Amino acid sequence: METLKIVKIGGQLIDNDVALNSFLDDFAQLDTPKILVHGGGKSATKLAQQMNIGVQMINGRRITNAATLDIITMMYAGKINTKIVAKLQAKNTNAIGFSGADGNSIISVKRPVKTIDYGFVGDIKKVNIQHLQILINHGITPVFCAITHDKKGQLLNTNADAVASELAIAFTENYTTELYYCFEKNGVLEDITNDDSVIETIDAENYQTLLENKIIADGMLPKLSNCFHAIDHQVEKVHIGKSTMLLHKNTKHTTIQK
Amino acid sequence: METLKIVKIGGQLIDNDVALNSFLDDFAQLDTPKILVHGGGKSATKLAQQMNIGVQMINGRRITNAATLDIITMMYAGKINTKIVAKLQAKNTNAIGFSGADGNSIISVKRPVKTIDYGFVGDIKKVNIQHLQILINHGITPVFCAITHDKKGQLLNTNADAVASELAIAFTENYTTELYYCFEKNGVLEDITNDDSVIETIDAENYQTLLENKIIADGMLPKLSNCFHAIDHQVEKVHIGKSTMLLHKNTKHTTIQK
Numbered sequence: 001m002e003t004l005k006i007v008k009i010g011g012q013l014i015d016n017d018v019a020l021n022s023f024l025d026d027f028a029q030l031d032t033p034k035i036l037v038h039g040g041g042k043s044a045t046k047l048a049q050q051m052n053i054g055v056q057m058i059n060g061r062r063i064t065n066a067a068t069l070d071i072i073t074m075m076y077a078g079k080i081n082t083k084i085v086a087k088l089q090a091k092n093t094n095a096i097g098f099s100g101a102d103g104n105s106i107i108s109v110k111r112p113v114k115t116i117d118y119g120f121v122g123d124i125k126k127v128n129i130q131h132l133q134i135l136i137n138h139g140i141t142p143v144f145c146a147i148t149h150d151k152k153g154q155l156l157n158t159n160a161d162a163v164a165s166e167l168a169i170a171f172t173e174n175y176t177t178e179l180y181y182c183f184e185k186n187g188v189l190e191d192i193t194n195d196d197s198v199i200e201t202i203d204a205e206n207y208q209t210l211l212e213n214k215i216i217a218d219g220m221l222p223k224l225s226n227c228f229h230a231i232d233h234q235v236e237k238v239h240i241g242k243s244t245m246l247l248h249k250n251t252k253h254t255t256i257q258k
Numbered sequence: 259m260e261t262l263k264i265v266k267i268g269g270q271l272i273d274n275d276v277a278l279n280s281f282l283d284d285f286a287q288l289d290t291p292k293i294l295v296h297g298g299g300k301s302a303t304k305l306a307q308q309m310n311i312g313v314q315m316i317n318g319r320r321i322t323n324a325a326t327l328d329i330i331t332m333m334y335a336g337k338i339n340t341k342i343v344a345k346l347q348a349k350n351t352n353a354i355g356f357s358g359a360d361g362n363s364i365i366s367v368k369r370p371v372k373t374i375d376y377g378f379v380g381d382i383k384k385v386n387i388q389h390l391q392i393l394i395n396h397g398i399t400p401v402f403c404a405i406t407h408d409k410k411g412q413l414l415n416t417n418a419d420a421v422a423s424e425l426a427i428a429f430t431e432n433y434t435t436e437l438y439y440c441f442e443k444n445g446v447l448e449d450i451t452n453d454d455s456v457i458e459t460i461d462a463e464n465y466q467t468l469l470e471n472k473i474i475a476d477g478m479l480p481k482l483s484n485c486f487h488a489i490d491h492q493v494e495k496v497h498i499g500k501s502t503m504l505l506h507k508n509t510k511h512t513t514i515q516k
Contacts, residue, residue, distance in 0.1 A: 094362055095361075103398065
């Protein structure tokens with residue numbers, strides 16, 4: 001089967017125009033069918049501050065009330081997504097921007113309130129690849145922001161790592177899918193203070209040891225959980241590291257596999 | 259040839275949730291292939307005020323500096339477009355949101371500076387319908403905001419009436435196209451103070467008389483100019499009036515034709 005690459009970018013890449021442009025140069029050169037998924041970096045927090053709207057975080061997660069959802073929709077689906085699409089067009093990559101509402105491509109359910117009410121936050125329930133596949137067949141590169149919908153008219157703020165992994169899983173029907181999580185570090189590190197201490201391969205076996213020894217902790221826990229969720233659902237490989245790993249095969253990074 | 263309806267909404271419909279919802283109910287029921295084009299109403303001006311960014315207007319046109327372009331992109335391509343798509347999905351209309359950068363569908367040139375520098379404002383140069391046609395063939399309804407691009411990475415603020423008319427013209431290749439400009443009045447009025455004084459038909463002949471008698475003036479001048487530009491380029495009919503004209507054939511409104 002042909003390979004489809006799903007590439008997720010976030011954080012410092014989104015916040016830095018020069019870094020973003022350099023990443024998009026690399027991404028445009030990928031010669032397989034591909035999908036880009038982007039987070040929002042610190043931009044939504046900055047916009048909220050400019051508009052004097054408070055940001056409430058619990059356990060590192062943003063609480064999404066109606067005003068915050070508007071800000072996220074303006075920033076992620078508006079400014080960031082549209083700019084990325086225009087930049088890719090200039091690099092001769094024919095892109096179309098998507099939220100999960102577009103083409104009814106990603107349906108979520110509003111996260112039920114247990115102890116914490118996260119507000120308008122969605123957990124992905126279903127991915128419809130039909131129209132995406134038609135567009136990919138015609139040379140289009142979909143660019144997803146991390147906003148989904150409930151098919152009842154409500155937009156929902158959704159984790160960008162999950163958007164990427166669920167897209168990768170859904171496309172295993174038609175492709176060998178590979179997932180790339182690009183961020184500012186070289187990969188999953190043995191020693192968080194040493195960017196050279198990259199763990200080059202993680203599989204189900206050493207994953208348990210890394211968890212027990214608390215080498216995988218904090219923000220890496222949900223990221224790795226997403227990775228293994230993808231691997232357990234027929235995604236071929238997941239790569240974590242700097243975006244240079246996309247084009248340069250010998251870039252040290254972490255590969256997660258069966 | 260099959261009919262394609264291009265419907266443009268703006269102003270008070272965009273600014274009023276109840277009116278917008280009622281319009282979308284009607285729009286969803288149109289049983290021909292269709293495209294929605296939306297302006298931004300007063301929302302961008304409000305957001306600029308909230309962010310303490312000045313709005314400069316000359317002859318009723320917004321001067322689009324970089325900060326204003328960001329605001330327009332956030333509001334039109336972000337909040338308004340994504341919300342409309344989610345609402346249409348809830349009404350079982352499978353929509354995909356577009357700016358002109360998406361699928362390289364509308365290419366503009368930045369308006370040259372003569373006496374006034376309008377900033378990042380684009381005049382439409384080319385419409386590419388290829389991917390739109392593929393999506394329409396698969397039951398998708400494109401929803402356009404009035405932002406285009408120059409194919410060199412720059413987004414451009416573009417007149418929504420022009421986006422609608424240029425789309426209608428481009429699709430005459432494949433369809434009989436009809437253009438609907440929905441706004442808060444019943445149509446083009448003989449007497450601007452009397453909403454019942456609708457001029458029901460305007461053709462090339464009485465257009466000249468209406469111009470000479472200054473019955474068509476102010477904001478109606480560019481609107482009618484757009485309409486005749488469309489009619490002169492094979493668009494079958496242009497309708498101007500309240501959005502109820504979409505479904506209810508006996509709604510009094512203005513029809514512009516050869």
